[in-house]
Amino acid sequence: MEKRIVTVLNLLKRETAKLPLPWVTELAKQEKKPYLVLIAALLSVRTKDNTTKRASQRLFTRATTPQEMLELGYRTIAQLIYPVGFYHQKAENILRISQRLCNMYKGRIPRQRDVLMSFPGVGRKVANLVLGLSFGLPAICVDTHVHRISNRLGIINTKDVYSSERELEKVIPRHLWVELNTIMVSFGQHVCLPRRPLCSQCCLSRVCLKKGVENFH
Ligand code: SF4
Structure with missing residues (x-):
């Protein structure tokens, strides 16, 4: 080098x-739950760190698993995460991701980048963040x-x-x-x-x- x-x-x-650490990093250190890291990373897209942090905390007081998220439903998720950018779309994506995790992955987060990137709203940036922070994979x-x-x-x-x-x-x-x-x-x-x-x-x-x-x- x-x-x-x-x-x-x-x-x-x-x-x-x-x-101070960026919020998603702080969360990954506090909570060893890749699902929460994925959701927080998703919320952070085009959103300031403080707004993401407050929205994630509000959401995670009500749901911390894909199953619990599905039970909350679209309207409540959208209300809890407001005012993150594109909160309507993100609420919908959170539900679709949670549904797919429950149906296909037993509620767990897959460790393959291409699989993560096939989830709605998950681009390369979010996928790499989750792989690195949650699984220690080089990304x-x-x-x-x-x-x-x-x-x-x-x-x-x-x-x-x-x-x-x-x-x-x-x-x-x-x-x-x-x-x-x-x-x-x-x-x-x-x-x-x-x-x-x-x-x-x-x-x-x-x-x-x-x-x-x-x-x-
Ligand atoms: S451009 Fe950024 S990294 Fe470079 S001197 Fe200025 S503040 Fe520092």
């Missing part, structure tokens, strides 16, 4: 150790934070999240694939912000190429 990438990763790990969950920060730092040079995943797999050691999402999401929420990153306070300022960054504090 390139020496600069080692330096960047070490600095990132040290910096984010002081920051890089590339969301907008991971894509943006890796490119700003100059670790990769890509235009879309799918290419980012491919390129990161080449340069990041396998044992860090799961952790990469946690540290970059934390960092992206608090320091390397999407619009105006806090470069003047950033521990990576000296090694960062700041690619594409025009406006910063």
